[in-house]
Amino acid sequence: MMNTTKIFASMRLLHRISKLSERKIHEIPLTKDHYGIKRGPYASVTDQDINQFERILSTNNQILLRPEDTAEYNRDYFRYVRGLGTVVLKPRSTEEVSAILRYCNIRRLAVSIFGGNTGVCGGSVPVFDEIILSMELMNRIVSIDEYSGLLVCEAGCVLAKLEDELSKKGMIMPLDLGSKQSCQIGGNLATNAGGIRLMRYGNLHGSVLGLETVLANGEVIDLMSNFKKDNTGYHLKHLFIGSEGTLGVITRVAMSCPVAPTTQNVILLGLKTYNAVLQTFLQAKKQLGEILTSCELIDQASLEYTVEHLKTSSPIDAFPFYILLETTGSHKEDDEEKVRQFLEFSLEEGMVTDGIITSEPSKIKKLWQLRERIPAATYSNNFCLTYDLSLPLEQFYSIVPAIRKRVGHLVNIVCGFGHIGDCNLHLNIAGNILSEEIRKLVEPYVYEFTASLKGSVSAEHGIGLLKPGYMKYSKSTAAIALMKQLKSIMDPNGILNPYKVLPYN
Ligand SMILES: Cc1cc2nc3c(=O)[nH]c(=O)nc-3n(C[C@H](O)[C@H](O)[C@H](O)COP(=O)(O)OP(=O)(O)OC[C@H]3O[C@@H](n4cnc5c(N)ncnc54)[C@H](O)[C@@H]3O)c2cc1C
Numbered sequence: 001m002m003n004t005t006k007i008f009a010s011m012r013l014l015h016r017i018s019k020l021s022e023r024k025i026h027e028i029p030l031t032k033d034h035y036g037i038k039r040g041p042y043a044s045v046t047d048q049d050i051n052q053f054e055r056i057l058s059t060n061n062q063i064l065l066r067p068e069d070t071a072e073y074n075r076d077y078f079r080y081v082r083g084l085g086t087v088v089l090k091p092r093s094t095e096e097v098s099a100i101l102r103y104c105n106i107r108r109l110a111v112s113i114f115g116g117n118t119g120v121c122g123g124s125v126p127v128f129d130e131i132i133l134s135m136e137l138m139n140r141i142v143s144i145d146e147y148s149g150l151l152v153c154e155a156g157c158v159l160a161k162l163e164d165e166l167s168k169k170g171m172i173m174p175l176d177l178g179s180k181q182s183c184q185i186g187g188n189l190a191t192n193a194g195g196i197r198l199m200r201y202g203n204l205h206g207s208v209l210g211l212e213t214v215l216a217n218g219e220v221i222d223l224m225s226n227f228k229k230d231n232t233g234y235h236l237k238h239l240f241i242g243s244e245g246t247l248g249v250i251t252r253v254a255m256s257c258p259v260a261p262t263t264q265n266v267i268l269l270g271l272k273t274y275n276a277v278l279q280t281f282l283q284a285k286k287q288l289g290e291i292l293t294s295c296e297l298i299d300q301a302s303l304e305y306t307v308e309h310l311k312t313s314s315p316i317d318a319f320p321f322y323i324l325l326e327t328t329g330s331h332k333e334d335d336e337e338k339v340r341q342f343l344e345f346s347l348e349e350g351m352v353t354d355g356i357i358t359s360e361p362s363k364i365k366k367l368w369q370l371r372e373r374i375p376a377a378t379y380s381n382n383f384c385l386t387y388d389l390s391l392p393l394e395q396f397y398s399i400v401p402a403i404r405k406r407v408g409h410l411v412n413i414v415c416g417f418g419h420i421g422d423c424n425l426h427l428n429i430a431g432n433i434l435s436e437e438i439r440k441l442v443e444p445y446v447y448e449f450t451a452s453l454k455g456s457v458s459a460e461h462g463i464g465l466l467k468p469g470y471m472k473y474s475k476s477t478a479a480i481a482l483m484k485q486l487k488s489i490m491d492p493n494g495i496l497n498p499y500k501v502l503p504y505n
Contacts, residue, residue, distance in 0.1 A: 023079040025071050031081040031127045031465065039128045040498050042110040045087055049107060053089055056099040062137065064088035073132045076125050077118045077182075078379065081465060083126030085112060090137045094212060094220055094251040097133070101249065101495075102218025104131060110498050113245035115187025116158065118179035120386065121464025123244050124187070127499045135186050138251060144169055150209070150226055151255045155186025172260045174201035178372040186250045192242030194460035196326075199421035200293040201258060204241050211237050212252035216491035224254050239486070244462050245497040247490045261293075261328035263335045266364045269346070269355040270319030274397050276351045277321050281393075281420060283351070284325055287342040291329040295421035298322040299400065302374045302415040302428075309377035310369065315356055321397075323420070324371050374417050374428070381412055381430035385439075387446050388418075389425050390456035396425055399449055403429060406441045424459040447473040468503040 031037065053063055064070050065087060074083045091097045104111050112130040126132060135156035142152040146169045153162060159180040163173050177183060177195040187193075189211065192204050201207060210225035223237045240248055271277050277297060284292055300320050307314045316322065329335040339357065346352040358364055378384045391399070400416035408414055411431030418426040429442060447457050451473040463471055471480060484502055487494070498504075 025075050025082065028075050028079050028082040031083055031122065031125075034081075035465070037127055037499055037504075040110065040494065041108070042128075042130075042495070042498070043108045044129060045109060045131065049103075049109065050087065052103055053087070053100065056096060056103065057089065058092065058096070062090045062092065062096075064090075070132070073114055073117075073134060074125055076122050077179075078120065078122075081122035081125055081127075083112070084129050085126040085132040086129055088114075088132040088134055090134045092137045094138075094214060097138075097214045097249050097251055098218045098220050100131075100133065100218075101214055101216055104495055105217045105493055108493055108495065110495050112497060113190070113249055115156070115190065116179065116183035118177075118183040119187065119191060119464060120388070120461040121244075121458075121466045123191075123462060123464030123497065123500050127465065130498065133249065135184060135249075135251075138186075139184075141165055142252075144171070144257075146171060148226065149257050149259070151257050152224075152226075152252070153185060153255075154252055155184060155189070155250045157185050159183050159185060159188060166257055167260060170260050171257045174207040174256065174258055175204065178375070185253050185255075189241050189250050189253060190243065190245050191462045192460070194419065194422060194424065196294045196296065196419065198419065199295060200328075205238055207256045208237060208241060208253060209256055210254040211240060211250055213240050213248035213250050215248050216493065216496050220251075221248065224252060226254060228256060242462070244464060244501050246487060246501045247496065249496070259330075261330060263327075263329045263332045263359070264361075264364060265327045265335060265339050265357060265359050266367045267323075267325040267327075267339065267343070267355060267357045268316055268367050268370070269323045269325070269352045270316050271321040271323060271352060272319060274321060277323060277397075277420070278393060279349070279351045280323055280346055283342060283346055283349075284323075287345065288325070288327055288338055291327040291335050291338060292325065292421075293328045294324070294326040294419075296324040296371050296418065297397070297420040297425075298324060298371055298374070298417045299397070299415055301413055302377075302417040303370060305413050305415060306370055306374050306377040309380060310373055315367070315370075317354055319354070324367065326368075371417065374415070375426070378413060378415065378428040378430040382432050383434040384428055384430040385434070385442060386429075387425075387427040387457075388459050388461040389427065389446070389450050390423050390459040391425055391450065392453055392455065393420070393423055395453055396420065396423065399425070399427060399446065402449070403427065403442060403446070406445065407438050410435070410438050410441075419460075422459075444470075444473075450474070463501045465500050468501060471501075471503060 070088050073088050110130040112126040114124050114134040117124045138154040138156035140154045175195045176197045213221050404414045414429050418424050457470050457473045
């Protein structure tokens with residue numbers, strides 16, 4: 001008889017044979033097996049429960065039960081995780097969300113909240129047979145007020161759709177992500193998403209003026225506000241921003257949205273050293289000031305790999321580092337003058353050797369693709385370990401050569417890129433077979449390195465299912481204990497997104 005451990009090992013290998021981004025659903029390992037998770041003390045769904053959900057939801061197409069319909073709700077965008085949910089519910093209103101949760105809480109049915117499913121940490125899909133609560137039908141824009149810059153909408157609105165509607169009134173969303181065609185504003189709040197405009201407009205804790213949320217027991221908490229200033233009591237909305245669906249279901253959002261800029265420049269610069277990167281970033285902040293919107297770092301490995309993946313040629317010579325800068329403003333000549341002075345200074349001082357600048361929309365798109373398609377390029381491998389770290393700028397890049405030294409010869413690529421303007425590095429390590437040797441050389445080294453610099457092991461992607469065990473590298477035992485206390489007050493039966501965010505073992 002074959003040894004069980006060996007069978008599992010060879011099954012795991014089978015799952016990794018097809019490229020990550022092309023995995024068929026049955027090739028994704030079941031989360032519960034892959035991560036050895038024990039099912040919590042929850043009830044299993046019965047026919048009576050389905051009858052009750054049918055009574056709560058107003059139309060038939062709000063419940064999916066056929067395996068071929070529920071399959072897509074059981075796997076994440078990155079094909080890391082696969083759950084066993086058999087019921088998908090699609091509420092159309094806060095009242096329906098409330099009635100579903102009230103019932104699930106009484107019945108002890110666990111619930112997994114599903115937004116645009118672009119999350120990076122496996123938080124949006126069930127682990128076992130949790131009820132899948134999809135927010136996709138709660139997609140109405142309630143109002144857009146150009147005078148106050150206020151957007152009020154339901155949580156299931158897709159980010160790109162909000163951007164389109166705002167543009168009709170000369171406004172933009174304060175956040176922009178590569179996933180905007182699918183991600184939802186509720187998911188953005190739940191993950192406290194960052195993205196490429198954060199440097200200019202700050203994070204969601206600043207731009208979300210109010211929100212409505214439904215607690216695990218079905219109670220609706222109205223924290224909506226139309227004002228930037230509201231100091232009445234504790235600022236509860238912040239608890240839900242970044243809580244990844246573990247404290248409540250976000251159903252409605254009020255956001256402060258900036259006026260759309262009328263001018264845009266994108267600059268790609270080649271730099272010889274990391275010190276030149278730092279100096280150029282500093283000068284960009286000083287000389288471009290309020291028009292500087294994004295500052296992204298791309299290393300040579302990232303650019304070369306992406307260019308090859310896109311089957312295109314690099315618009316710039318080879319350099320160890322590149323900086324992609326974007327400026328947006330409201331006065332073409334003023335902006336151009338600032339950009340000209342900044343470039344002249346950077347060239348004269350020898351910080352920058354080569355670069356490209358464009359204000360043409362089609363060329364802007366192509367330059368941004370070089371940054372935005374790096375994850376897709378690395379995910380075209382059979383495996384990709386991805387880390388999303390906040391690090392002090394002086395040591396920002398040092399983890400990349402350190403990891404290259406440890407595993408460079410065992411993998412296809414080790415690359416570093418990301419939002420240097422926000423101290424947020426993305427480190428991707430991709431290759432053919434993820435051996436235990438590679439994993440042990442990378443982890444916990446990456447986390448210990450980050451902790452030693454008092455950085456964050458999750459700068460913007462969150463904790464989800466994949467990282468609860470690593471929270472200890474960025475949060476103290478007392479802080480994690482307080483989080484657990486909050487969870488037990490707000491969701492005493494633990495029905496919302498179980499096995500996610502908080503360490504469960
Ligand atoms: C190509 C690409 C580029 C990306 N770029 C960035 C980037 O630049 N910056 C960044 O921060 N992230 C980025 N991401 C990650 C991802 O897009 C964000 O985390 C996004 O905010 C997730 O939104 P979503 O609607 O897809 O949420 P989902 O993936 O559906 O869910 C994420 C988590 O939020 C919970 N959730 C979803 N909706 C609600 C709700 N209404 N109420 C309560 N909980 C909810 C889910 O249960 C889950 O735990 C990128 C992803 C991709 C694929």
